[in-house]
Amino acid sequence: MAWTIAPSQRRERLYVIACEQQWVKWELRPWTDGVGEISGLIVSTEVILSQVLADLKVAIAESQAVVTHDPLPTVIGDEIQLIQLFQNLIGNGIKFCQDKPPRVHISTEQKQKEWVFEVRDNGIGMESEFFERIFTIFQRLHSRTEYPGTGIGLAVCKKIVERHGGQIWVESTLGEGTTFYFSIPQERQGSHEV
Template sequence: MKQLMDIDDDEDITKLSILDYYPAWALKIVKEQGIPSAIANGTWLGETALLTEDGRELPVSQLIIAHKSANDKIDYISTVMRNLSQQKKAENSLKEKAQELKWSNQELLKITALLKKRNQELDSFAYVTSHDLKAPLRAIANLATWLEEDLGDQIPEESQQQLQLMQSRVQRMDGLIQGLLEYSRIGRQNTPIKTVDVGNLVRNIVDSLAPPPGFKIEIADSMPRLETKELLLQQVFSNLISNAIKYHPQESGNILISVEEAAEFYQFSVCDDGLGIDPQYHDRIFTIFQTLQARDTIESTGIGLSIVKKIVEDQGGKVWVDSQLGEKTTFYFTWYK
């Protein structure tokens, strides 16, 4: 009793009743429920509290036992108590955590609803912007084509060059708009998961890109089959292989597409023997709208590698480049199984 209530060992408590150490509410439970129930049934178990020397309430689990004589009369009543302070503290902590979790879930639901609304707005904006921008571009392209067809040789050579440059600019802008649309949709589309033969996927991509006859493109035999989002993997390979062809300084070259298997993912690589990339630009090339060559030299939107990076990282992988200026360039990316 002294240890439970933190009473000094030399203090005499023999003249005090245990009832003197109950707070009012606990004393009421003991008198109205505990003792009557123990007399009627032999025992009573419940939660009460005791008052410590400094006036604090100490939560306890209390067992009240009615001891009866042979003639079924009550000889005396005893009680056993167990300190519930740590248990109550843990329960209160759990309640607080549960309440925090409830608030967090409510906030998460609000944020999710807001994000869904913003995505819908972004889709609508992207569609309207695409339509509003592409319509005048088509008109400009058609106008340039009609001028060439109608006037033919009457157009001075310099003007013909200007018309061709205008058509090239229109095509670039159209590609830029399409690239922005693709970039904005990454991670927000319900892309189905399929069983993909990566070897066949890469071969189909190479066929669709129709590289110049002088290019030798080798695809490793060890390409896996895996359950994945085919469209996204196709976009990654298509951009990397297309860049390897587009930025090669010659009409002939070698491209090797290979894979290494790890425990949880595959590491794919696309290697070419082109100009190489200075290490100081290795991070820059993955930034949207960034190109290392003038757009008048090679038509490029500067979005392709940004799309690759966004897709790969959205799938939990990473992408990087290994290259030196004047040497081969190898793009690596990981793709989880």
């Protein structure tokens, strides 16, 4: 079945595709430039969170979101990648909320030889059948008209966490919110290849 697109719509769609392609290149740059290495420096996740909240200031204000957190630890990792991780998870908590101001809470727990972080929101939630699928690149549960995005944010989060030697998982109830958990080892475990 062939369908025709008006020239003005064609240009607009090509522009959107070009912009998304640039964005994907930018998102994947840390993995292509570093050839699997993370910086391995001691970084404060409190400082990382402050940077992320500054970056999300407009989205927080426009949505009337409330972002709270417990005291957060220092970890060994790559600051730029951890900023991206927190930004994607908190940004999703703000974006995927309807009919009420978003609430996002970040906490952490020390377990054996790792830190387990929790990013909890009061958003739209999801059914358990999608828990694995959301971490696959270009997978979306909603149309772009409902919620903007490219479908790579959580795949990037998974890659970042794995490169730091940890795991990421989700718990959610449709209509009640979502909690993302991720672990980061307390000691550096060597570089992790992509």
